[in-house]
Amino acid sequence: MSLRLAVLQTPGDLGDGTARLTWLDARLGGLAGKADLVLCPELFAIGYNIGHAVRARAEPADGAIASALSNLAERHAIAVHCGFAEAAAGRIFNAVQCYGPNGRRLLHQRKLAIPPGAERDNFSAGEGCALFELNGLRIASLICYDIEFVEPARHVAALGADLILVPTALGAQWAWVARTMVPSRAYENGVYLAYANHCGDEGGLAFLGESFIAAPDGEELARAGRKEEVLLAEIDPARVRKARDRLPYLRDHATLRF
Structure with a gap:
């Protein structure tokens, strides 16, 4: 079974959480019948470059x-993957949650x-990785x-992930990361990567944009420019199996002796 994935490249200046969720509500309405899962950027629900306001x-x-x-996921019958700042046990975490349809x-x-920088001033590091299933695919974030x-x-791929969802807040000076480094993670692990x-x-931070969806065999399925955009792609688990059979990096990695 395949999965219809939508990646939202969102304007940085949407404002506070209420405005952001209102914006998301409208975009989900436009994706009815087109997407099973929607991926939002890092800390979308509160804003990324907001300094110590993240604590509030x-x-x-x-x-x-x-x-x-x-409520948005259920009302639109679309799974929603969204970042927020989590307060727990006296600490704050840069976190995501995904809600099913x-x-x-x-x-x-x-x-x-x-x-380093503003994030390290505000957030504690998390531990562990979890996978979830949707439409028969195993998905990590x-x-x-x-x-x-x-x-x-490599860890989540070895756990069985077919798709890795990556919400980010990449600045305009880091183009090589989005164009070269991160797409290679899809190919070297035989996974889809969004x-x-x-x-x-x-707040004075210029974002790169250039969101993308990469296939496990090296093909780039979709890439955004520098403006607001919605990317759509079909995620086919058979393509994951085919890519891993062709280049069994995960299996052969266990044979390496250093």
Whole structure:
């Protein structure tokens, strides 16, 4: 069974959480009958470049943002994968949750690697990776900086992921990451990979845009430019199996002796 995936490249200057969820509601309405799963960029629900205001906008994993996302997913009958700031045990995590078309939570994942700068001033690192199933596919999520390391992508692929969802907030100065580094993770692990970025500016930060969807055999299925855009692609698990049979990196990796 295949899965129809939509990647939202969203304007950076959408404003506060209410405005962002209203924007998302409208886009989901336009995707009825076209997508089974929608991927939003990193920290979409609260904004990315908002400094210490992230602390005021952080919520528990079962807070108002979670409830709103669950309701949106159920009302539009589309799975919604969205980033937010999670408040838990006195700490704040850069996190994502995915809600299925019935409104039930499918995934809760925290960012593993926190880059230097504003993020490290606000967020704690998460631990562990989880997979969820939708339309017969096994799906993982790695957040922005996580995918820039070889090991997390290889780990979730070895767990059985067919598709890796990557919400990001990549700045305009890091084009090589989006054009060369991250697409290679799909090929070297025999997985689909979807990369959802913001575009435009937010608080003086210029985003690259250039969200994309990559196939497990090296083909780029869709790529955005620098403006708001919706990318669509069909995710076929048979293509994953074919790519891994052709280049069995995951299997042969176990034979290496260093």
